[in-house]
Each structure stands twice: as structure tokens, then as C-alpha cells.
Amino acid sequence: MQPWPRTEEEALAVQDALRSRLVFDEGPASPATVAGLDVAYSEGDERLAAAVVVLSTADLSVVDTAVVRGRPAFPYVPGLFAFREVPALLDALDRLTVRPEVLICDGHGLAHPRRFGLAAHLGVLTDLPAFGVGKTRLVGDWEPVGERRGARSPLIDAGETVGAVLRTQNGVKPVFVSVGHRIDLDRACALTLALTPRYRLPETTRAADRACRDLLS
DNA sequence: GCGACAG
DNA sequence: ATCTTGTCGC
Structure with a gap:
């Protein structure tokens, strides 16, 4: 993906081309390692820091x-968000000394207007299992989610299930989980719950958020 | 024309 | 994303 798109039209064309490379299968049931990815931005100038943190699933x-x-x-x-962060995230991924078994992105996968959000995009480019955990919705509607941790409701857009609205902590606002590449929704939700023993967001996301924020300041 | 709109 | 004080609760 050398000539990075410079217009919305070009970006839409790239999404169209890459979308056909998505693979939908079960994916790893109990991966040994999972990676969290996130980006932090500076206020005035246009600088950013991207981080990837790999955790051991066994003890986080x-x-x-x-x-x-x-x-x-x-x-x-909105809808072209991946084009903003993907280059920096790929740079960070290149610097890892281990190859994580699953990527957990800060954003959506199929829960996207054209079913190709950041998690799908990164999954295809790395060919690693990948899914997204978003804090807010981009597309879709859902029925009220039970108040207890683990409760979930299908996220539906244009008649199809594009993800799940998942409660990761009792009585706390749920998150939006959607598949990206080479993993199914049930496993993505199970992993998300395994990574949220205490907080709303996965430990992977929290660790990556801290890491890139530190580099910026 | 009016809202909605990942990070 | 980032800008921000206090406040409620364990």
C-alpha cells in the first residue's frame, strides 16, 4: 500500500479493494498473546504517537x-478513520520483537458503513486475527443490554449483525465489539471479557493508551 | 433541510 | 483525539 490515498475518493477505492481480502473464521480460542493498539495526538501541532503493547493472556x-x-x-x-492511524500503527508493529496472535484495536471492524473499519483494515494488512473494541458507536442499533458484566446485545446495521454491544463491568456503559479479520464475534467477546477483569476497557487498550501518551508528553 | 458521525 | 472541576463512591 505504497501511494497512500490523498482524497476521500481514493480512500474509498482502497477500502473497496481490500475488503475482499477479509477472512471470516473462528480464529484462536485461547491465544497466548494479545496486542493492544492506540494512538495519542498532541494539541496544537500535528504530531502523534502510536503504541502497540503485547500482553500475555495468562496473567495480563x-x-x-x-x-x-x-x-x-x-x-x-468518519468512515475513513483508518487512513489516519494505520501507517503509524504499522510502524509500531514492525518494531515488535514478538508476533502477537491477535490485534485488539481502538475502533470498529465490521461495525462500519462499508464494513471495513480500522480493525478490518489492520487485520488484512497484517493478516493477523484482529477485532475492534470501540467506546462509542459509528453505525448500528441495539436493544438495551443487561446491567451485569457479560451481558450483550447484537449491534445491527441495515439488517445485519455487525458486532455486539458488550457490558464489561456491572452497571458501566457497554463497549462495541466487532470482528475485523480471522476471528469470530463470540471469541472476540470472550477475549474482551478476559481482558476486562476490572475496568471497562481491555487491559490491552489501557496499556497502549498509556504508552503512546507517555511518549507524547 | 436536519441530524449523525470510530478517534 | 483533546480541552477541563468537582463530585460521588469504594
């Missing part, structure tokens, strides 16, 4: 960390 300990500085590669446009 940190196995590897990679952080890089960079620039947004595209303006923020």
Missing part, C-alpha cells in the same frame, strides 16, 4: 512494547 503481563512518533496520514473523516 506485558510481553513487549513498541512506540513510535509520527504524523496523521489523513484528516479525520
